[in-house]
Amino acid sequence: MTTAHHLRLIDGMRTRKFPAERIRSGSEVSGPGYHTASLHADIEHWDDEVGRLEHRTQCLAEHDALLTLLTGRWGEPQTVSLWTAQERMMAGEEVPEAWAETVAGCEYLQLWQIEDRWVAMGLYLAEEGPGCELSVVVTEIDPP
Numbered sequence: 001m002t003t004a005h006h007l008r009l010i011d012g013m014r015t016r017k018f019p020a021e022r023i024r025s026g027s028e029v030s031g032p033g034y035h036t037a038s039l040h041a042d043i044e045h046w047d048d049e050v051g052r053l054e055h056r057t058q059c060l061a062e063h064d065a066l067l068t069l070l071t072g073r074w075g076e077p078q079t080v081s082l083w084t085a086q087e088r089m090m091a092g093e094e095v096p097e098a099w100a101e102t103v104a105g106c107e108y109l110q111l112w113q114i115e116d117r118w119v120a121m122g123l124y125l126a127e128e129g130p131g132c133e134l135s136v137v138v139t140e141i142d143p144p
Contacts, residue, residue, distance in 0.1 A: 003065045006039050006136075010070075013037065013138040014117060022097070034098030034139035039066070040132070056125075059132035063123050066134070067110060070121065077110035077121075085144040098139035105133065116140055 013028075013035040022031035027038040040059045071077060085103045089095050095103050102109060106122035113119075117140050124133040 003062065003069065006062070006066055007069060009037060009039070010119065010136055010138070013136070014114065014119065018140070031097055033096075033141045034137065036098070036101065036135060036137050038133060038135050040134040056132045059123075059134055063121070063134050066121065070110075070112065070119070074112045074114060074119075077112050079108055080111050080120075080143060081108045082106055082144075088144070095144050096141045098137060098141040099144050102135060102137055103144060105135075109137075111143060118143060 009028075016030075016035065018033050018035065019030050020032060022029065029036045040062050067077075082103050085095060085099070089100070089103060102120065102122045105124045107125075109120045109122040111118060111120045117138055120137040120139075120143070122135045122137070124135070
């Protein structure tokens with residue numbers, strides 16, 4: 001997918017109503033008060049180091065390009081560490097569904113509040129292998 005496609009997807013998520021029940025459509029999951037989407041996922045099983053590195057490089061480039069464009073639209077994002085939210089989840093605290101998967105997979109995220117909705121972009125980088133995923137959350141639920 002292209003950066004332009006990602007922007008159209010995010011714009012659509014920002015304006016679309018939230019469903020009453022959790023639903024999945026392709027790389028998107030929506031539920032009461034939220035929409036999430038995986039923009040660049042690590043779904044390939046790489047047989048060679050070159051393929052792994054190219055995948056990770058592409059994911060990071062998409063993250064940087066999207067961050068630049070969204071910052072141009074909405075201003076500097078808040079960079080939010082999810083470390084304390086991860087610790088609270090591990091201790092048994094329930095994190096709202098809009099945030100649970102993002103908190104479990106990302107160390108930090110870029111966060112904007114646009115009118116009555118939050119837009120968050122998360123980047124997951126695994127310590128081993130290509131392990132790179134770019135995701136976005138649009139929600140009316142406050143961050144953890």
